[in-house]
Amino acid sequence: MLDGPRLPPRSGRPAEALVVLLHGYGADGRDLIDLGRHWAPLLPGAAFVSPHAPEACAVAPVGRQWFGYVERNDAERWVGVQSAHAALDGFLDAELTRLGLPGSRLALVGFSQGTMMALHTGLRRAEAPAGLVGFSGIHVVPSERALPAFDAGITARPPVLLVHGDVDEVIPPAALPRAVESLSARGIAVRSQLSRGLGHGIDPDGLALAGRFLAEVLG
Template sequence: MLDGPRLPPRSGRPATALVVLLHGYGADGRDLIDLGEYWAPLLPDAAFVSPHAPEPLAVAPVGRQWFGYVERDDRERWTGVQSAHAALDGFLDAELARLGLPGSRLALVGFSQGTMMALHTGLRRKVAPAGIVGFSGIHVLPPERAMEAFDAEIVARPPVLLVHGDLDQIVPPIALPRAVESLETRGIAVRAHLSNGLGHGIDRTGLSLAGNFLSEVFA
């Protein structure tokens, strides 16, 4: 079972929403948990958790990975999101049960590889999450021959916010319009923002957009 740092609701009341923060390749849950502190004024009754990815980083002695990411091609990404899906999906179920919340009171926030996981698993939840936020990520697609089965797997269509930097050299900015097109083709409402002068990271504009988005979808 996955685990990682948690923040209880700032209000001190029982949680009425759960935000799960999914870190990028080579980081761990501590990398994103502070986003909970940043958004807590907007979401005082939300609990936050940032699980460590299930695998140790394959190319370094520290850090975690949702899946191996050496070739960084479509095949590796597709195999990877499939392999990590069950662990993340089970963790989401366990956290919701721990807090006594329905699946509709869940939001997923991912960065880079975490965005790939947020979109892959979030769109396959039996109960649609309230929303998904993705920073600097990709909507991972299967080989063309598997597209029909892929479409059948998408049973949840929560609203999605995607934010990307126009100077991102790790995940090229073209991933943003491609993800928007892919998601909208499948009936998912998407908002997108390209941050000027931003590389592979999260800026204050993205944080503000995401905080307002989360506040809206949980309202």
């Protein structure tokens, strides 16, 4: 069972929404939980949780991974998001049940490999989340032969915000227009920003944009 740091609603009242923060390869839940503190004034009724990914990272002794990332190609990513999906999906169900919230009051925020998971699992929820945010990530799709089954697996179409740096040295900036095209082709409303001068990270502009998006979809 996944677990990680949590923040209760700033309001001091029972949670009205849940924001789940999904870290990148080689980090853990502590890496993103401060995003919850940053956004809490905009989302006083939201609880935040940042689960540690299910596997120990092969290259970072204290880090975690959603899936192994050796070849860093599309085939490996596709196998990976499928392998980690059940653990994440079950964790989301458990957290919503714990807080007494419907799936429509959920938002997922991912960074890098966490974005891959947010998009894959968020689009396969039984009840559509309120929204998905992805920083510096990829919308993972399979080979063309497997696309019919891939499309059939999409059960939810929440609004999506994607932010990517134009000098990202880990995941090329070209991943952003590819994701926008892929999501749009599947009937998903997607907004995007290519951030000037940003590498593989999150900058203040992206933080502010994502905060406004979350406040809108969870408002």
